[in-house]
Amino acid sequence: MLSRSCLTVLAVVLSVVGTPARAMVCMEKSMTLDEVADAISAQKGCKSAMKLFQDCELTASGDVKLGAAVEKKCEADFMPNLNAAQKRAYQREMRVCDGKYRNKSGTMYLSFTAFCRAEVAQRYSQHALKAAGQKAR
Numbered sequence: 001m002l003s004r005s006c007l008t009v010l011a012v013v014l015s016v017v018g019t020p021a022r023a024m025v026c027m028e029k030s031m032t033l034d035e036v037a038d039a040i041s042a043q044k045g046c047k048s049a050m051k052l053f054q055d056c057e058l059t060a061s062g063d064v065k066l067g068a069a070v071e072k073k074c075e076a077d078f079m080p081n082l083n084a085a086q087k088r089a090y091q092r093e094m095r096v097c098d099g100k101y102r103n104k105s106g107t108m109y110l111s112f113t114a115f116c117r118a119e120v121a122q123r124y125s126q127h128a129l130k131a132a133g134q135k136a137r
Helices: 004-017 033-041 046-056 063-081 084-100 107-131
Strands: 023-026 029-032
Touching: 023 033, 023 046, 029 033, 033 046, 033 063, 046 063, 046 107, 063 107, 084 107
Parallel strands: none
Antiparallel strands: 023 029
16 A cells, blocks of 8 residues: 555646646736747737737746747847847847846746846847838837
């Protein structure tokens, strides 16, 4: 016969294995983290991608994936046109974000880092679009 502690461990393992992907409410519907990241990627431009990130933020480690989707969307506006010095400046600003909360514990600091990085990418996008005479999307 199994001991009570063995049954408890077995119950915990089975509950974790049988748990579906965590859902969140975003855009007034239940979505997985992957679905939200896909929705961010599908936005028309950087500005709307950032707005969706802000609307759907978790203030936890899941924001790293959402922020990365914003970065990628925004980088499409400026990255191909940056020269080597500008790319180094952009990377330096991203490293500042990475180091800002490095010594803090808790998943909310991962979220803060993700937002910092997304804001840097958004700022570069805005400057690039302004220089090209386009309105931020």
